[in-house]
Amino acid sequence: MNISARIAGIKYVPLLCRRLNVFNLSELSEAMSKEATFILKIDDKNQIALSWWVSAKRTRSYPYARVYDTLGFSGKKVTIIPIFKDEGVDGDRDFLQFDTILLMSLLGVYVIIGYYKEAGKNPKYVNKITNQVYDTEYVKSEIKRLLSYQSDALHWNIEQINKAGNIGKKALELYEKISKLTGVKMQSKEYAEKRIGELLKGKEVFMNLSRKLAQKAQLRESMTVQPKEMLTGMKATLTIVNYLGGNYYFTADEAEVNKDELSLIEGKHSEGDKLPSVLDVKDGLLKMILFTNLEDVRIGKETYRPIPILKLTTGKGFDINKLNKAAKQFLDLLKKEAEANRFRVTINNNHL
Numbered sequence: 001m002n003i004s005a006r007i008a009g010i011k012y013v014p015l016l017c018r019r020l021n022v023f024n025l026s027e028l029s030e031a032m033s034k035e036a037t038f039i040l041k042i043d044d045k046n047q048i049a050l051s052w053w054v055s056a057k058r059t060r061s062y063p064y065a066r067v068y069d070t071l072g073f074s075g076k077k078v079t080i081i082p083i084f085k086d087e088g089v090d091g092d093r094d095f096l097q098f099d100t101i102l103l104m105s106l107l108g109v110y111v112i113i114g115y116y117k118e119a120g121k122n123p124k125y126v127n128k129i130t131n132q133v134y135d136t137e138y139v140k141s142e143i144k145r146l147l148s149y150q151s152d153a154l155h156w157n158i159e160q161i162n163k164a165g166n167i168g169k170k171a172l173e174l175y176e177k178i179s180k181l182t183g184v185k186m187q188s189k190e191y192a193e194k195r196i197g198e199l200l201k202g203k204e205v206f207m208n209l210s211r212k213l214a215q216k217a218q219l220r221e222s223m224t225v226q227p228k229e230m231l232t233g234m235k236a237t238l239t240i241v242n243y244l245g246g247n248y249y250f251t252a253d254e255a256e257v258n259k260d261e262l263s264l265i266e267g268k269h270s271e272g273d274k275l276p277s278v279l280d281v282k283d284g285l286l287k288m289i290l291f292t293n294l295e296d297v298r299i300g301k302e303t304y305r306p307i308p309i310l311k312l313t314t315g316k317g318f319d320i321n322k323l324n325k326a327a328k329q330f331l332d333l334l335k336k337e338a339e340a341n342r343f344r345v346t347i348n349n350n351h352l
Helices: 025-034 063-068 098-106 136-147 153-162 164-182 189-200 203-222 278-291 325-341
Strands: 002-007 022-024 037-041 047-052 077-082 084-086 093-095 109-114 116-121 129-134 234-242 247-258 261-269 295-299 302-313 344-347
Touching: 022 025, 025 037, 025 136, 047 063, 063 077, 063 278, 077 098, 077 136, 084 164, 084 189, 098 109, 098 153, 098 247, 109 136, 109 153, 109 164, 116 164, 129 136, 153 164, 164 189, 247 278, 247 302, 261 278, 278 302, 278 325, 325 344
Parallel strands: 002 234, 022 037, 047 077, 077 109, 261 302, 302 344
Antiparallel strands: 002 295, 037 047, 084 093, 116 129, 234 247, 247 261, 295 302
């Protein structure tokens, strides 16, 4: 099933953002070693809500959950994403996609494209590094620049995109240095140089390259069912177009048509007798933010009314009546968030 839709803007009330600890700008390195999301106090007048991505790929280390936790903050929301992350030939390598930055723009989140400058050798693999550390001095300089920036997140993020090629060159230089220090062989330098060369050509080239790669990834995902997913409906591709000129290539875990309604289902599963993790749920909520703001939803030429559903499933032995106090409070807030934003939540196919 191939679904298309538009987004004109985002309206959403988040209620499950966790309470964020506060750190001073001088403590940025320490903060990033301890927390995935936090409040950064710049001076007596300025604070930002800051999250950071472990990898440029949106399916690793719950970056959506990290960003979600900043959405309740009334001031500027900032997220740091590496231009690319190379773990060595025995690990993964992920490159930042243009559509990721546009998605953050839609959410009103300012992106700082960063790079890793230090790492250690992974003791379990011959050619893999670990404990990668951002260049926080560079991040601090961008945060200070952002303080006096008066335009919205979109304009700032386009500026970041225009700097992506030079940031990529810096990242590649530092990975060569890390390789020499650790003795770890990194992944193909030639391919990385080619990707960075594309970035140096400008925004349009970056956008087109990302779009092609995202379309391929969308097709792969639509044909793959994860063993941990408890799904019964049909998987679907969902291509969203927005007023920024961006195309977002997602999949719906399940899509079901009922007359003029189209259920768009994001599934999260836990193997045991507990609910899916808080991080899993928040990751799913970012999809709900998108699904609840869709317009002109079509399959072919037919138009449908979207029904966003967050589907939580568990293993045998789960009993909602036996949840502890914290889990019950979490579900109460989740129910309120669903009601406030007009989506549904089911637990083992029972409505919350």
